[in-house]
Amino acid sequence: xxxxxxxxxxxxxxxxxxxxxxxxxxxxxxxxxxxxxxxxxxxxxxxxxxxxxxxxxxxxxxxxxxxxxxxxxxxxxxxxxxxxxxxxxxxxxxxxxxxxxxxxxxxxxxxxxxxxxxxxxxxxxxxxxxxxxxxxxxxxxxxxxxxxxxxxxxxxxxxxxxxxxxxxxxxxxxxxxxxxxxxxxxxxxxxxxxxxxxxxxxxxxxxxxxxxxxxxxxxxxxxxxxxxxxxxxxxxxxxxxxxxxxxxxxxxxxxxxxxxxxxxxxxxx
Numbered sequence: 001x002x003x004x005x006x007x008x009x010x011x012x013x014x015x016x017x018x019x020x021x022x023x024x025x026x027x028x029x030x031x032x033x034x035x036x037x038x039x040x041x042x043x044x045x046x047x048x049x050x051x052x053x054x055x056x057x058x059x060x061x062x063x064x065x066x067x068x069x070x071x072x073x074x075x076x077x078x079x080x081x082x083x084x085x086x087x088x089x090x091x092x093x094x095x096x097x098x099x100x101x102x103x104x105x106x107x108x109x110x111x112x113x114x115x116x117x118x119x120x121x122x123x124x125x126x127x128x129x130x131x132x133x134x135x136x137x138x139x140x141x142x143x144x145x146x147x148x149x150x151x152x153x154x155x156x157x158x159x160x161x162x163x164x165x166x167x168x169x170x171x172x173x174x175x176x177x178x179x180x181x182x183x184x185x186x187x188x189x190x191x192x193x194x195x196x197x198x199x200x201x202x203x204x205x206x207x208x209x210x211x212x213x214x215x216x217x218x219x220x221x222x223x224x225x226x227x228x229x230x231x232x233x234x235x236x237x238x239x240x241x242x243x244x245x246x247x248x249x250x251x252x253x254x255x256x257x258x259x260x261x262x263x264x265x266x267x268x269x
Contacts, residue, residue, distance in 0.1 A: 005027050005034040006053070007020045007023050007036045008065070009037075009058060013058070042068065047069050052074070057080050058083050067129050074250065107254075108253060113129070113184060127245040128164070131164055131226065135194070137232060143158065144158050145159065148210075163177055164242055180202060181264060214239055
């Protein structure tokens with residue numbers, strides 16, 4: 001059975017939808033099956049399990065929604081930037097045709113990136129490719145945080161929120177909040193406080209240890225995973241555990257200059 005390609009586009013850019021339809025025609029003219037999805041629809045649905053390769057036409061949000069909707073966990077993703085930042089994408093929109101030809105002749109490598117597994121009070125709330133953000137349900141109300149590595153308290157303080165980021169997510173929201181850029185090859189988590197009042201600074205912790213964060217609030221909590229999946233907790237305290245997920249994400253690389261190097265160049269430009 002021939003490969004089935006998924007094409008995911010952002011509705012925010014009309015050129016992305018036009019490109020999706022064009023890519024579908026090219027693939028079908030080569031005798032290949034292709035299915036088109038809009039990124040917003042993937043918030044509530046999944047990609048077909050038969051899809052083995054996904055071409056995303058959008059920005060980082062399109063890729064994050066695609067990752068969350070993968071029906072086949074082994075499916076690889078080629079990100080083409082039709083968005084604003086596009087830090088997770090591999091090529092720009094003007095290079096789509098060249099990239100597609102290379103994909104069709106399998107002139108690429110596959111790079112797998114770790115995800116974070118987040119649990120709250122012992123219950124899984126999902127996996128994050130970029131980050132999980134925890135804040136109060138009431139804007140402007142601070143939270144208290146106690147960070148534990150194994151059984152030892154290593155930091156505590158108050159802040160408007162806390163970003164729990166993966167290495168690949170270190171160039172996203174965490175970086176904008178003052179966190180460091182961390183090499184993708186490190187098995188680590190980045191904890192970046194948002195508007196800390198006292199006692200907290202960005203830190204990078206090895207996932208070879210148990211990492212727990214005890215959060216306190218008088219107004220409940222909101223957690224957002226990868227920018228679009230939200231959970232609310234009507235409690236005064238949460239025990240958040242972070243570890244490496246059993247899942248990882250496969251990205252297509254078309255040569256030197258992609259991946260971490262591309263993200264850093266774009267972020268520091």
